[in-house]
Every structure is written in structure tokens, then in C-alpha cells.
Amino acid sequence: VTTDFSQESRDAFFHALAFAVRKQARLTLLHTGSESRHSVPWDRFPGIRETLAGWGLLPQDAPRSAVADRLNLGVAKMAMRDDDPRQGITEYLRQHPTDLLVMATEGRTGLARLLNPSVAETVSYRTNSHTLMLPKGGRGFVDAKTGKPEVKRVLCALDPDRDPRHALGFLRQWLPALGGPEMEVLMLQVCDPEDATELALPQNGSLNWRQEIQAGEPVATIVSAARRMKAELLVMTTHSPLRPMARMRGSRTDKVLRDLRVPLLSIPIL
Secondary structure, rough: OOOOOHHHHHHHHHHHHHHHHOOEEEEEEEEEOOOOOOHHHHHHHOHHHHHHHHHOOOOOOOOHHHHHHHOOOEEEEEEEEOHHHHHHHHHHHHHHOOOEEEEOOOOOOOHHHHHHHHHHHHHHHHOOOOEEEEEOOHHHHHHOOOOOOOOOEEEEOOOOOOOOOOHHHHHHHHHHOOOOEEEEEEEEOOOOOOHOOOOOOOOOOOOEEEEEEEEHHHHHHHHHHHHOOOOOEEEEEOOOOOOOHHHHHHHHHHHHHOOOOOOEEEEEOO
16 A cells, blocks of 8 residues: 555555455555655554554554464555655566555546646556555545445446456455455446357355446446446456547546546456
């Protein structure tokens, strides 16, 4: 999880920590900025042990070793000195690939987006990272007071021209960590029904998978379907426009985030 010590990055931290606890994973907090490594203001950010104690997962007086001993959770704090966070985060991830990148995102439009593109989307595209993007001013799905993630409805709009097996495998592994057994997962294909393919959806008792095919303009169709089902999490494949005019208009991911303001899990096209 990346941080610039803003409220948005605090929310991203809570999501990343909740994931790490449930997956018994290693959590890295990464800050990129102009400060030297010794002057990064980590004290402005929630403490790991204090947060876990507040969630009822550790005693209030637990020693630092309890994070690993009791929860099997690894934690590291890293700092990259780089005035351009896109470059700093990208460089770090190329040296230290991750299973899941968690980032807050602002969602700029027009000229602002051309001159200062989304850090989250740029890094996700450059590093082929599975990225959970949390839009500024949007709603998350992890309770900051309890650490409990709860997602009941997920909309997955994957590229109909790409092999979906990698995305399905990743979702089958990660989605159970986000909510209860009644989670609804809608796999939406936006294409002509004649061009659609029958998906081999996972068959298990914990998630309810279903497939839907709709023709139409992709962004409008995805937004409409997400609003109709009241999706709490979106899943899309990474699309990054590279030409200046396309960057001004925004990518498909950026447009959907801007319209819906709900967390979006971006899956790279491999």
C-alpha cells in the first residue's frame, strides 16, 4: 500500500491491512517523496499494532513481535526518495513485485489529467500489478473501526477479447477474503451476444457466480449494470490510453471510477 499521509491513503492502509490479516500476508507501506528516508513522518500515520489492537486482534499492550507471532503477519515500512511518485513506486515494484497493490486515486479529468495523470492507473499499467484503487470521496468496504471487510455485490467487466482464466483464478483466490458467503459476483461481457463466450465460472459454495451479456457502449453499460446491482466493488482489466487526446478523455477504468466512485480492482492483461 502506498501512502502520502493523506486521509485517502489512510483509508487505503485500512483496506490493505485487512487484506493482509485475512491472507496472513506481508504488508509493505511505501512512501515516495522528496524527504530523506530518515525524515519520513511515519508518526502521522496509524500504527500497525495500535490499529490491530483497536480491531480486537491484539491486546493493547502487545509487543511488536505479537504481529508476527499471533497473526502470522509481516510488516515493512519503505521510503523511496523521488519527486515523481509514479517513477518511485514503479521502480520499487519492478524490484519487489507484489500480489496486490492498494492505492488511493483522485480521478482527474481533461487537461489536469493530461498534465498530471493518475498515479494509481499509471503505476498499475507500467508494472502489470493487480491494483485495488480507492477513489477520493468514494466509499470503501473496510470498516476502519473494526477492520472487517464486507462486500456483498461485485461486478466484473473483463475484456471479452481476452482469455479470462487468469482473472477468474485471481478472483477465486481473493474475493473470499472480502466478504461473507452470500457474495454475488456478476461476470459482465459487453459485446454482441453472438461474440460472447461461455465462461467456466468457479463452482463453490462460498460465492454466487453468474454471467451476463450486454451489447452497448462499454463504459455506459458497465456503469448502468453497477448501479442496477448496487455493486460495492468493480473489477476491470487494465486499459491505459497512451496518446495525449486519449489521456485527456480518460481510460475506460478512469471513466468508470469517476462515474461510480466505488473501489475498483484492476487486473492486468497478460
